Amino acid sequence: MERAVPLAVPLGQTEVFQALQRLHMTIFSQSVSPCGKFLAAGNNYGQIAIFSLASGLWVELVNSVLHFSLAHDGPVYSMVSTDRHLLSAGDGEVKAWLWAEMLKKGCKELWHRQPPYRTSLEVPEINALLLVPKENSLILAGGDCQLHTMDLETGTFTRVLRGHTDYIHCLALRERSPEVLSGGEDGAVRLWDLRTAKEVQTIEVYKHEECSRPHNGRWIGCLATDSDWMVCGGGPALTLWHLRSSTPTTVFPIRAPQKHVTFYQDLILSAGQGRCVNQWQLSGELKAQVPGSSPGLLSLSLNQQPAAPECKVLTAAGNSCRVDVFTNLGYRAFSLSF
Amino acid sequence: MSSESSKKRKPKVIRSDGAPAEGKRNRSDTEQAIEIEERRIQSCVHFMTLKKLNRLKGRDQTHEAKQKVDAYHLQLQNLLYEVMHLQKEITNASGVSSKHEEIDLVSLEEFYKEAPPDISKAEVTMGDPHQQTLARLDWELEQRKRLAEKYRECLSNKEKILKEIEVKKEYLSSLQPRLNSIMQASLPVQEYLFMPFDQAHKQYETARHLPPPLYVLFVQATAYGQACDKTLSVAIEGSVDEAKALFKPPEDSQDDESDSDAEEEQTTKRRRPTLGVQLDDKRKEMLKRHPLSVMLDLKCKDDSVLHLTFYYLMNLNIMTVKAKVTTATELITPISAGDLLSPDSVLSCLYPGDHGKKTPNPANQYQFDKVGILTLSDYVLELGHPYLWVQKLGGLHFPKEQPQQTVIADHSLSASHMETTMKLLKTRVQSRLALHKQFASLEHGIVPVTSDCQYLFPAKVVSRLVKWVTVAHEDYMELHFTKDIVDAGLAGDTNLYYMALIERGTAKLQAAVVLNPGYSSIPPVFQLCLNWKGEKTNSNDDNIRAMEGEVNVCYKELCGPWPSHQLLTNQLQRLCVLLDVYLETESHDDSVEGPKEFPQEKMCLRLFRGPSRMKPFKYNHPQGFFSHR
Numbered sequence: 001m002e003r004a005v006p007l008a009v010p011l012g013q014t015e016v017f018q019a020l021q022r023l024h025m026t027i028f029s030q031s032v033s034p035c036g037k038f039l040a041a042g043n044n045y046g047q048i049a050i051f052s053l054a055s056g057l058w059v060e061l062v063n064s065v066l067h068f069s070l071a072h073d074g075p076v077y078s079m080v081s082t083d084r085h086l087l088s089a090g091d092g093e094v095k096a097w098l099w100a101e102m103l104k105k106g107c108k109e110l111w112h113r114q115p116p117y118r119t120s121l122e123v124p125e126i127n128a129l130l131l132v133p134k135e136n137s138l139i140l141a142g143g144d145c146q147l148h149t150m151d152l153e154t155g156t157f158t159r160v161l162r163g164h165t166d167y168i169h170c171l172a173l174r175e176r177s178p179e180v181l182s183g184g185e186d187g188a189v190r191l192w193d194l195r196t197a198k199e200v201q202t203i204e205v206y207k208h209e210e211c212s213r214p215h216n217g218r219w220i221g222c223l224a225t226d227s228d229w230m231v232c233g234g235g236p237a238l239t240l241w242h243l244r245s246s247t248p249t250t251v252f253p254i255r256a257p258q259k260h261v262t263f264y265q266d267l268i269l270s271a272g273q274g275r276c277v278n279q280w281q282l283s284g285e286l287k288a289q290v291p292g293s294s295p296g297l298l299s300l301s302l303n304q305q306p307a308a309p310e311c312k313v314l315t316a317a318g319n320s321c322r323v324d325v326f327t328n329l330g331y332r333a334f335s336l337s338f
Numbered sequence: 339m340s341s342e343s344s345k346k347r348k349p350k351v352i353r354s355d356g357a358p359a360e361g362k363r364n365r366s367d368t369e370q371a372i373e374i375e376e377r378r379i380q381s382c383v384h385f386m387t388l389k390k391l392n393r394l395k396g397r398d399q400t401h402e403a404k405q406k407v408d409a410y411h412l413q414l415q416n417l418l419y420e421v422m423h424l425q426k427e428i429t430n431a432s433g434v435s436s437k438h439e440e441i442d443l444v445s446l447e448e449f450y451k452e453a454p455p456d457i458s459k460a461e462v463t464m465g466d467p468h469q470q471t472l473a474r475l476d477w478e479l480e481q482r483k484r485l486a487e488k489y490r491e492c493l494s495n496k497e498k499i500l501k502e503i504e505v506k507k508e509y510l511s512s513l514q515p516r517l518n519s520i521m522q523a524s525l526p527v528q529e530y531l532f533m534p535f536d537q538a539h540k541q542y543e544t545a546r547h548l549p550p551p552l553y554v555l556f557v558q559a560t561a562y563g564q565a566c567d568k569t570l571s572v573a574i575e576g577s578v579d580e581a582k583a584l585f586k587p588p589e590d591s592q593d594d595e596s597d598s599d600a601e602e603e604q605t606t607k608r609r610r611p612t613l614g615v616q617l618d619d620k621r622k623e624m625l626k627r628h629p630l631s632v633m634l635d636l637k638c639k640d641d642s643v644l645h646l647t648f649y650y651l652m653n654l655n656i657m658t659v660k661a662k663v664t665t666a667t668e669l670i671t672p673i674s675a676g677d678l679l680s681p682d683s684v685l686s687c688l689y690p691g692d693h694g695k696k697t698p699n700p701a702n703q704y705q706f707d708k709v710g711i712l713t714l715s716d717y718v719l720e721l722g723h724p725y726l727w728v729q730k731l732g733g734l735h736f737p738k739e740q741p742q743q744t745v746i747a748d749h750s751l752s753a754s755h756m757e758t759t760m761k762l763l764k765t766r767v768q769s770r771l772a773l774h775k776q777f778a779s780l781e782h783g784i785v786p787v788t789s790d791c792q793y794l795f796p797a798k799v800v801s802r803l804v805k806w807v808t809v810a811h812e813d814y815m816e817l818h819f820t821k822d823i824v825d826a827g828l829a830g831d832t833n834l835y836y837m838a839l840i841e842r843g844t845a846k847l848q849a850a851v852v853l854n855p856g857y858s859s860i861p862p863v864f865q866l867c868l869n870w871k872g873e874k875t876n877s878n879d880d881n882i883r884a885m886e887g888e889v890n891v892c893y894k895e896l897c898g899p900w901p902s903h904q905l906l907t908n909q910l911q912r913l914c915v916l917l918d919v920y921l922e923t924e925s926h927d928d929s930v931e932g933p934k935e936f937p938q939e940k941m942c943l944r945l946f947r948g949p950s951r952m953k954p955f956k957y958n959h960p961q962g963f964f965s966h967r
Contacts (some may be wrong), residue, residue, distance in 0.1 A: 011355060012860075016854070016863075019893075020828075021891055023823070023826055023890070026883075026885060074967070077948055122944070143944070167947070185946060219951065
């Protein structure tokens, strides 16, 4: 495994400490800028780094363009981008940044909000952010087992959706209805109707024999939906579901728990424990396994911004300080590093 | 004349015209012809007499005139000659400067100011330059007489003073032996009053024979000891006579050379064995040490002493040091602590990267090539280590960019590094001694946590340290779960490596430890491998990775009170706590029968958090529950 960052031999106290920090860094979230040329990545120390994708395409091992220290007090678990802002969330609050300002040093957050929590003992984390463009609102979900909706214009929290019995890992949006899917530690995938603010459907994945894997647990770590279809994974096996009938149609044969899954053209891309990004046909066949540089992956990001077609890349990050960039889905082109 | 002759002729022609021509023609023609001839002859004679008369008269006249002219000419010549002569005299006279003009006379204003009126006679001299000059000369003479007087007086004074000086010198030279005898007599008094001036004086005497870098070290260390650290003792060891013998006068050495040349001729006649011996001798010569060395004894608070002996290698112009640690009580060395206090490695990397295996003087490489020495590290055991801080304490600075011709020992360089280095040395000895004690306890399976660090851990810790051993550097590199550390460049050959084994029930946690010589400012680095229901390392289990992060990255919480000697033991204790949390919070697998092997006893708010489903590893004091970072 090649070293991502060319380190000088660490001699003094600060060099050793920085090397150790890098070794133990985990990148939880990524988000592409509206112009498509920059990638933001958030790690477990609360730092957000901005990488330049355009220049990175030609230079190996590009260091970050900008580096914020301590954008958050805790880890940055999830990030999304609107057409002008970057929204990042971690320990209990969501912060907004202007993309145009981010490229300059010393950028300050535009605003930060904390959803109304019930418990006060411990601040729950926010694991997933979801943008609902039709309503111009943001859905947050995480440690307090509820989904909160926040109106992006006014900043007020409009809805609270309760139903999960353990904390929520991931969210997905079904554009048509509009419906929101959420998957959590309790092993259930719940569908919520946003207009009525009620739970519409529940799928308890671990109860289905084809996909349950008790030794891994029942938690749902990742969700993706494509109108009638949903793919989810985590403790149970990665499975493709038909939503209306709530039946699992395909079980993908991979033992490692998957932490991120997404639909791409006619493929399903997934990543999780293990270094590879897996490409699946809808029939359940493994089309390709492309190894990355981190021992485990937590997030995948596809840059499909129309403004920058030359930067159309897949980026993967996880249990290391590196973001792998795949220009062609077949191989890893290069890595960006904190 | 011709005109006269022509006049004479004319009448002749007229006459001939006048006379009737017819009758008398025959006779008259020949008579006329004879008459004409006679007359012609007469006229010629007349002409000649006339000429003669003229000439005679003229000659007298010209003669007189000539004489007159000659006389005048002569007079003129005489006069001109006189004039020239006089002119020459004049120029000569004006050229000759009389002696009085060579004398530098005082300027006119001064003269009139200073000279007494009877000499200057202003009224007379103002107008008349001749008198003025005379007056000035007079004044000059006066002055000179006075000065001559003064000179004689001064000479006699000088003689007197010289004599006095002689007398006093004799007096002083007789004083020296008397003073010596007084000092000898005062020695017992000095000892009685604990003021060893004499001893210090003797040391300074020996110090004069030290080579410059050792001298700088000696002076600066003594100064530091007097100013900042009264327990520091500085001494010079070695033979002063040998040091003096190094500076033999040239004639002796030439004789030696010629003798040795003769010897060498004899020896080269022998065959090969001497070539190797010669090379060996050359090497020994190159690595020769100066006979004198400086010894520093640093005393720490717990009565342990670090003995440092500094040597100077003359031909290489570098200093080396040998170290030894002695403690107040006899130390029983635990097996794993072998390298901690060994003279070879106790001072390794005092400053980051200063391993002391290579010579710091770049010029030495050329010298080594000549005698076939590969590297100084082969000789380090007997010669001592040439650390960079040792060179700095001796004032030697070897800049990498421009190799200098001669590096001179510099006092200011030594002074600027002395305090920091002494403090680092003391910290190093104390941390090594602390580790020494801790290792003894660790080998018995007890993690020694001091009372002021108890708050970092819960009261009940079930996991136990079972084994603590040293591991060789190569073996560490071979382990499958240490690749990250090796790739990050944190596992060099100057570090010390250990393996700890923590057990609870059927779970075995292996921890590979990298101990940097700069402990405890540089933290030890742990890599874990858990054997329980399969093998889990940081590459396949996020929680193991998080546990490593808890001890490697969050080490500052575990430092304890300064000087943070408790870091290693606190890290080990934390690992035990982390293992407890890991095992107890493992979610129960419903498919497997039987109860959980490790019931949960730790108080946790939540078992899993975040996308990676982390366990609660952070201990909160004094509430005593576990939460997530």
